Amino acid sequence: MTSKDYVVLMQKILHYIEDGVHVIDKDGNTIVYNRAMAELEGMKKEDVLNKPLLEVFRSLDSETSTLLKVMESGKSIKNKKQVYLNMDGKEITTINTTVPLTINGEQFGALEIAKDITKIKKLSDIIFDLQREMSTPDVSIKNKIKKYTFDNILGQSPEFKHALNMAKKSAKNRASVLIYGETGTGKELFAQSIHYASDRANKPFIAQNCAAIPESLLEGILFGTSKGAFTGSIDRPGIFEEANGGTILLDEINSMPVDLQAKLLRVLQEGYVRRIGATKDIPIDVRVIATTNQDPIDAVESQKIRKDLYYRLNVISINIPPLRERKEDIILLTNHFIKKYNDVLNKDIWMISEKSKEVLLQHSWQGNVRELENTIYGAMSMIEDEHVLNHQYLNILNLNKKLNKEKIDINMNNTLDETLKNIEITFLKKALYRNNNNITKAASDLGIKRQTLQHKMKKYGIK
Structure with missing residues (x-):
């Protein structure tokens, strides 16, 4: 396979890479220009390939072009911000990593990988x-x-x-x-x-x-x-x-x-x-x-x-403690949000039902006060002529329902070591869940050191 064949093969492979790739030879001519780079710069490949870089990108020069700088210095440039104009005068902003290309110690070109950050x-x-x-x-x-x-x-x-x-x-x-x-x-x-x-x-x-x-x-x-x-x-x-x-x-x-x-x-x-x-x-x-x-x-x-x-x-x-650790504030905040959204939505809700209170108090509130506010907002949006917020309007999804109901696996066919292991894993998972994966608090609940909990998590593959 000739060097030209290698370039053609590389061009086909790089066609499927999401980041822009631009390669020039030692004379500053483009020899590789992939689809992502063409889309990024709003160019056609045929307008760039095999042409001098500075003829195509007239807003650049030997000082501002990272490709030419690397070609001249032989030193890599990493995560460099570059702002330039394409052929149509559109401003492009990229983060570029540019490296020299060498064979047997001799530099023959430079490669640039660009991420589009214009937006x-x-x-x-x-x-x-x-x-x-x-x-x-x-x-x-x-x-x-x-x-x-x-x-x-x-x-x-x-x-x-x-x-x-x-x-x-x-x-x-x-x-x-x-x-x-x-x-x-x-x-x-x-x-x-x-x-x-x-x-x-x-x-x-x-x-x-x-x-x-x-x-x-x-x-x-x-x-x-x-x-x-x-x-x-x-x-x-x-x-x-x-x-x-x-x-x-x-x-x-x-x-x-x-x-x-x-x-x-x-x-x-x-x-x-x-x-x-x-x-x-x-x-x-x-x-x-x-x-x-x-x-x-x-x-x-x-x-x-x-x-x-x-x-x-x-x-x-x-x-600031999470909402699940301040249960006494849930109904207080709920009443505040009802008053707020009565004005916003032009509603006339007087109270929440006892069943609604029960549902709200039992929920884990992983999204905390923000989740509670959105829940009340959503419920009140669905109510028309009623004055009581009933539980059927509460759109609450307990993502950890399975974990909450998880039982300890005691199988009489297991050995004592296997049974104890299952018990320990369940206790660790529940402690981490209760504390929203806060290792310090979970370890405190379990009465062990943080390092001990971290060791056990690694041992059992708990993330």
Whole structure:
């Protein structure tokens, strides 16, 4: 098989790969250009193959083209953001990994694998603009933004009252706060309440979900960009600058890439931010509230959160208990949501039936308060002329019903060791279920150490 045959074969194989693949030879001519890359750039393969790269992509040059840079330097470029124009002038934004191709130590070309993030970049720009509006001093815009305060938080259980009391105390100082709670427990509600009860209430409050944006874009959103940092970049402040004097909520901090956590730690320690591609440090005064839906200790041990960042954020720790651990609040919250959606849906519900109360109290509420609110909203949407919320309108699906009813397997044909093993596995699974897979709490329920529980989970293949 000739080298030309290899190229044809490679082209056919790469046709089925979802990421864009572009290969040039040592003269800068395209020799491989797969379907995904053609779709990404809005090009036809025949307009690109066997043609000089810079003739096709006229917005690039030897400095801005990662393929030509790698061809010249012989060094790989990983996860590089690139913004350029295709043949029709359409702006394309990609994350590229580009590597030199060599045979017997001699470089003959360069290969680039590209992921299209054009839509994600547009979304991040929209998010940034919205966040900018939220921090603007324009009163007419601010009045449209929903603000939560401690008056919006309802709960009577001792554990919940403790969390609420910690939050109210934290509003009186400027220390960093780490809020832990499962999805739907109201972490952002707590964070906003802390901000609006503090001496920063008249300054910006900006929330950023760390799981929603890729690392390459998240860094720019947090710290800003400088013109020339990458092709197409502009001078733009990040949300740390926009929130100066106020508060930033970093939601799902355990989803932030570890490399970016190191840069965040430096900003928190030094009180300065530096835009991507800039050399100037900009002083900032921002209070950080971080949230995590994973037990912080587990997140540190699994290296989802850097240990040094954890200690920097966890100055004040607030643990919001899940709804299944605050049963006394379920009916209280239900009545609140009935009142709320009576107004929203123009209904006239007076009460809930006893059977409805029983169903609500027995449910596991894996989605917590958010799930309860959506359940009441859905039920009230179906009611027409009735004044009582009856259980048949409650659309509740217990995803763990089978586990709840799981019985210990005692088979007289099994050996004693096998029977004891089955009993232990059942106890472990039920403890993990009751605590929503929180290893620390499950181990406490079982009266064993976390390490012991982790060892047994690994031993029995429990995930």
